[in-house]
Amino acid sequence: MKNAKAYSAASATSPLAPTKIMRRDPTEHDVQIEILFCGICHSDLHQVRNEWSGFMPTVYPCVPGHEIVGRVSRVGSAVSKFKPGDLAAVGCMVDSDGTCPECQAGLQQFCPNTTYTYNFPDKHLGGVTYGGYSESIVVEQRFVLHVPSNLTLAGAAPLLCAGITTYSPMDHWGVTKGKKVGVVGLGGLGHMGVKFAHALGAHVVVFTTSPSKKEDALRLGADEVVISRNANEMQKHAGSFDFILDAVSADHDINAYINLLRRDGNITLVGAPEKPLAVAAFGLIMGRRSLSGSPIGGIAETQEMLDFCGQHNITADVEVIPIQKVNEAYERLLKSEVKYRFSIDMASLKSE
Ligand code: NAP
Ligand code: ZN
Numbered sequence: 001m002k003n004a005k006a007y008s009a010a011s012a013t014s015p016l017a018p019t020k021i022m023r024r025d026p027t028e029h030d031v032q033i034e035i036l037f038c039g040i041c042h043s044d045l046h047q048v049r050n051e052w053s054g055f056m057p058t059v060y061p062c063v064p065g066h067e068i069v070g071r072v073s074r075v076g077s078a079v080s081k082f083k084p085g086d087l088a089a090v091g092c093m094v095d096s097d098g099t100c101p102e103c104q105a106g107l108q109q110f111c112p113n114t115t116y117t118y119n120f121p122d123k124h125l126g127g128v129t130y131g132g133y134s135e136s137i138v139v140e141q142r143f144v145l146h147v148p149s150n151l152t153l154a155g156a157a158p159l160l161c162a163g164i165t166t167y168s169p170m171d172h173w174g175v176t177k178g179k180k181v182g183v184v185g186l187g188g189l190g191h192m193g194v195k196f197a198h199a200l201g202a203h204v205v206v207f208t209t210s211p212s213k214k215e216d217a218l219r220l221g222a223d224e225v226v227i228s229r230n231a232n233e234m235q236k237h238a239g240s241f242d243f244i245l246d247a248v249s250a251d252h253d254i255n256a257y258i259n260l261l262r263r264d265g266n267i268t269l270v271g272a273p274e275k276p277l278a279v280a281a282f283g284l285i286m287g288r289r290s291l292s293g294s295p296i297g298g299i300a301e302t303q304e305m306l307d308f309c310g311q312h313n314i315t316a317d318v319e320v321i322p323i324q325k326v327n328e329a330y331e332r333l334l335k336s337e338v339k340y341r342f343s344i345d346m347a348s349l350k351s352e
Contacts, residue, residue, distance in 0.1 A: 001022050001023070001024060001025060002022070002023045002024075002025065002136070003020050003021075003022065003023075004020065004021050004022070004023045004134050004135045004136045005018065005019075005020060005134065005135045005349045005350075005352050006018075006019050006020065006021045006063045006130060006133055006134035006135070006349075007019065007063065007133040007134070007323055007326060007349075008021070008060075008061035008062060008063045008130075008133075009048045009060065009061065009062045009064075010060055010061050011060055012048070012049050012050035012058065012060075013049075015327040016048065016064075016133070016326050016327055016330075018352040019061060019063070021063060021130045021134060022125060023134075023136055023137065023138050024124045024125055024138050025138075026074050026075060026076045026079075026138050027076050027124075028076040028077045028078040028079075029076050029078050029079060029140050029141055029142070030075070030076045030079070030138050030139065030140055030141070031072055031074075031075050031076070031079055031081075031082050031088060031138070031139055031140075031141050031144045032072065032073050032074040032075070032136060032137075032138045033068070033070040033071065033072055033073065033088050033090065033136060033137050033138075033139065033144070034070050034071050034072075034073045034135065034136050035068055035069070035070040035132055035134060035135060035136060035137060035346045036069055036070045036071060036153055036345075036346055036347075037068075037069045037070075037153050037154045037156075037157040037320075037343050037344065037345060037346060038065040038067055038068050038069075038131075038132035038133055038157055038343070038344045038346060039065075039067030039157040039158035039160070039161065039162065039188070039316070039318070039341050039342065039343050039344075040065075040067075040188075040326070040329055040330075040333065040341065040342040040343075040344065041066060041067060041158075041161045041162065041188060042187065042188065042189075042249045042333060043066070043161070043272070044064035044065060044066075044131075044133075045330050045333055045334070046249075046272065046274065047062060047064055047118070047119055048062055048064055048330075051274040052272070052274070056119065058119055059119055059127075059128045062118065062119055062128075063118055063130035063131050063133055063134055064118050064119075064131045064132075064133055065117070065118065065131035065132025065133040065134070065344075066090070066091055066092040066116070066117040066118065066131055066132060066160065066161050067091065067132065067157045067158050067159075067160040067161045067162070067343075068089060068090040068091070068117075068131075068132035068137060068157065068160060069087065069088075069089045069147055069153050069156050069157040069160070070087075070088060070089075070136075070137075070346075071085065071086070071087060071088065072084050072085060072086045072087075072088050073136070075141075076141075079141045080141075081141045081144065081146075082141060082144060086146075087146070087147040087149070087153070088144050088145065088146070088147065089144070089145040089146070089147050089156070089157070089159075089160050089306070090117060090132070090137060090139050090143060090144060090145070090160065091117070091143075091145070091160035091161055091164060091296065091302055092109075092116055092117055092160070092161055092296045093108055093109065093114050093115065093116060093117065093143055093296070093299070094115050094116070094117050094129060094139045094140065094143050095114070095115035095123070095140055095143060096108040096111035096113060096114045096115065097111055097112075097113040098142070100112060100113070105298075106298045106299065106300045106301070107298045108143075108298050108299055109295050109296045109297060109298055110295075115129060116129065117129060117131045117132065117137075118130055118131030118132075119131075133323065133326065133344065134346075134349070135346065135349055135350075142299065143299060145160070145299070145302055145303050145306055146303065146306065147306060148306060148307060148309065148310025148311075149310075150310055150313065151309060151310060151313070151315050152315055154318050154320045154343040154345065155315030155316050155317070155318050155343065156306075156309070156315050156316075157316075157318075157343050158188060158192070158315075158316035158318065158341040158343065159192070159305065159306060159309055159314075159315065159316065160302070161296065162188045162189045162191075162192045162316060162341060163192050163196075163305055163306075163309065163314075163316070164296050164297040164301065164302045164305050165189055165192075165270050165294070165295070165296050165297065166189055166190075166192045166193035166196055166245060166247070166270065167192075167196050167297065167301070167305040167308070168294060168296065168297030168298075168301055168305075169245060169268040169270065169292075169294040170193070170196055170197060170200060170243070170245070171301070172294065173243045173266050173268065174243075175196075175197055175200050175202050175242075175243055176200055176201060176202065177200070177201030177202065178201070178202075178203075179202045179203070179242040179243060180202070180203045180205070180240055180241050180242050180243075180262075181197045181202040181203065181204050181205070181241065181242065181243050181244070181245070182204075182205045182206075182207060182237075182241050182243070182244035182245070182257065182260065183197065183204065183205070183206050183207065183222075183244075183245050183247065184207040184228070184244060184245065184246045184247060184248055184252075184257055184271075185207070185208070185209075185246070185247040185248035185249070185271060186206055186208045186210065186213045186216070186217055186220075186340065187247060187249065187333075187336060187338070187340060188316065188338070188340055188341040189247035189270055189271070190206070190245075190247040190340075191216075191220055191316070191317060191340035191341075192316060193245045193247060194206060194217065194220045194221050194222055195220060195221055195314050196314070197221070197245075198220070198221025198222070199221070199308075199312050199314060203223050203224075204221060204222045204223050204224075205222065205223065205224045205225070205226060205237065205241075206220075206222040206224070206225045206226070207226050207228040207234075207257070208225065208226075208227065208228060209227070209228055209229055209336070210336055211227050213225075213339075214227075216339065216340075220317070220340075228256070234256055234260070237260045238259055238260055239259070239260070239261070239262050239287070240260060240262055241260050241261050241262060241265050242261075242262060242265055242266075243265065243266055243267075243268070244257050244260065244261065244265070244266075244267040244268070245267075245268055245270060246267055246268065246269045246270065246271055247270050247271045248271040248273065249271050249272070249273060250273050250274075251273050251274075251275050251277070252273070252277070254267070254269075254277045254278075254279060254291070255278075255279065255280045255283050258279070258280070258283035258284060258289055258291065259283055261287060261289045262287070263287045263288060263289075264287070264288050264289065264290075265287070265289050265290075266289070266290045266291075266292060267289070267290075267291050267292075268291075268292045268293065268294050269291070269292070269293045269294075270293070270294055279291065316340065316341045316343070317339060317340045317341065318340075318341050318342065318343040319338060319339065319341070319342055319343070320342075320343050320344075320345050321342050321343070321344055321345070322344070322345060322348030323344050323345075323346070323348045323349050323352075324348060326344065329342045
């Protein structure tokens, strides 16, 4: 067992603060990783503040972080995928049963026995799992990914959640050249959605509440930008979208977007607001439109996404911060002020 420096929250109303946690020694299939960068996902904030109490109540102390990139420092005797010195990445899951139909299909995100990277029962040490706002982590090799060597590491970290969460539904719903695709909310997830939809050749329209993000949206790959609070601008796109990705973290009117879908169009929710969204039945009925959700992606698909990013040189646009600024970063995340993902430089933890 090894002590590791980390940042944790003691309650839903406490700021994140320095702490020490235990990490297990690698067992035969484990990879020990010294963490270099960890992205800040809005899910970290939802969980730290116990905003998903009905679905996934937070156990304190909570060490969040599931956008992890680092370097392998030790491997177990049966590890073949990695050796010390390799780059490695970990996303939202660290284990699953491996035997259920979902795991057999490579869809570990739907396994009933998935272990999430933090705030989930830790079958090795008891208590709950602790995430990437820490010096190191030990993960079974099945859940450790390879990072293409051409990607900047600070920008690669967010691919492990924001990247796969937007790539997977676009793949599932067939986003390709010739499709008209909307991305709602230009945050960490949304800006990755724009990059992927653009790289896949779609006509991309960004819906934002922040007029100041218009230029950025175009630079990131959008063909058009709509200020979503402007009903006239919204109306111009009525009935025209094949697919819309909704990556909004807070309460909003989803019916306004359902009405923009063409016949058989789909809107997929990846954003997970605290409160339920109201859906008007006729928006879906007329036009046989569908509303779905999508969680992260499977391990093989995550590697496929990382390789796609390597080929297209895609990373997140990040603001690198020391961990000491994490509470300030959360406040800015709430104000939609981040452009477009915070990435924590874990070297800053050494001074704690
Ligand atoms: P984020 O960086 O904070 O981005 C959220 C964006 O939503 C903001 O930038 C803003 O975009 C828009 N927004 C915020 N408040 C709004 C409001 N009141 N009305 C309308 N739009 C608003 O968050 P994120 O990290 O991308 O995460 C987004 C959501 O996805 C979170 O709920 C997170 O928990 C969830 N998530 C889900 C999965 C999954 O597996 N499904 C994975 C990761 C995250 P504009 O300024 O452009 O309007
Ligand atoms: Zn996330």
